[in-house]
Amino acid sequence: MQAYYAARASEYDQIYLKPERQSDLRAIEQWLPAVFAGSRLLEVACGTGYWTRFIAAAASSVLAVDAAPETLDIARERVPAGKVRFLVGDAYALLASEPKCDAGFAGFWFSHVPKSRAREFLAGFNAALAPGARVVLLDNLFVAASSSPISEQDGEGNTYQARRLSDGTVHRVLKNFPSEGELRALAEGLGTDVAYKSWSYYWALTYSTAAS
Numbered sequence: 001m002q003a004y005y006a007a008r009a010s011e012y013d014q015i016y017l018k019p020e021r022q023s024d025l026r027a028i029e030q031w032l033p034a035v036f037a038g039s040r041l042l043e044v045a046c047g048t049g050y051w052t053r054f055i056a057a058a059a060s061s062v063l064a065v066d067a068a069p070e071t072l073d074i075a076r077e078r079v080p081a082g083k084v085r086f087l088v089g090d091a092y093a094l095l096a097s098e099p100k101c102d103a104g105f106a107g108f109w110f111s112h113v114p115k116s117r118a119r120e121f122l123a124g125f126n127a128a129l130a131p132g133a134r135v136v137l138l139d140n141l142f143v144a145a146s147s148s149p150i151s152e153q154d155g156e157g158n159t160y161q162a163r164r165l166s167d168g169t170v171h172r173v174l175k176n177f178p179s180e181g182e183l184r185a186l187a188e189g190l191g192t193d194v195a196y197k198s199w200s201y202y203w204a205l206t207y208s209t210a211a212s
Helices: 002-017 019-035 052-056 069-078 115-127 180-187
Strands: 040-044 061-066 084-088 101-107 129-140 159-164 170-174 191-198 202-209
Touching: 002 019, 019 052, 019 129, 019 202, 040 052, 052 061, 052 069, 061 069, 069 084, 101 115, 115 129, 115 180, 180 191, 180 202
Parallel strands: 040 061, 040 101, 061 084, 101 129
Antiparallel strands: 129 202, 159 170, 191 202
């Protein structure tokens, strides 16, 4: 996955140009910053900083983590220095040495987490946050007319897409599309005030980490 996103870095944001998704994107761009107003935010898998720039305008500070230096280079150019600190890191092993933030965001990452590691990721994410932190997971709904086709499914129920980059290479990419019920079940015991929100092409799950 890291190699794929490193290779895709320069063309990653093309996904946000699909005409049919523009109304949803404008709505989310308005909704998301308000959720994190005034917070100290940990963003996991920030990629090219597409969402970081909107969040940074409202948050008091942002620690943005991604595994691919290539995408972080683009993010640093996109987001003005000051509020945001970018860090190469592993979403499954977030640094315990960092101060705990009071909000967390993972945009378009959770769909790449294998079903067998979903609970592990959420537990680790929560552990990197302060008690009572507000968390948002944002990702894609599968819409046949707009989404890349599912090319295969493994024994655990993980689904995959075959994605072709501009250099002609084809990459097998894990891309899951969990239902609202699956997401709520995963959050059970890990968070309170769990809520699900959806648009035509995207979904969001919000919750607060358990208070100490």
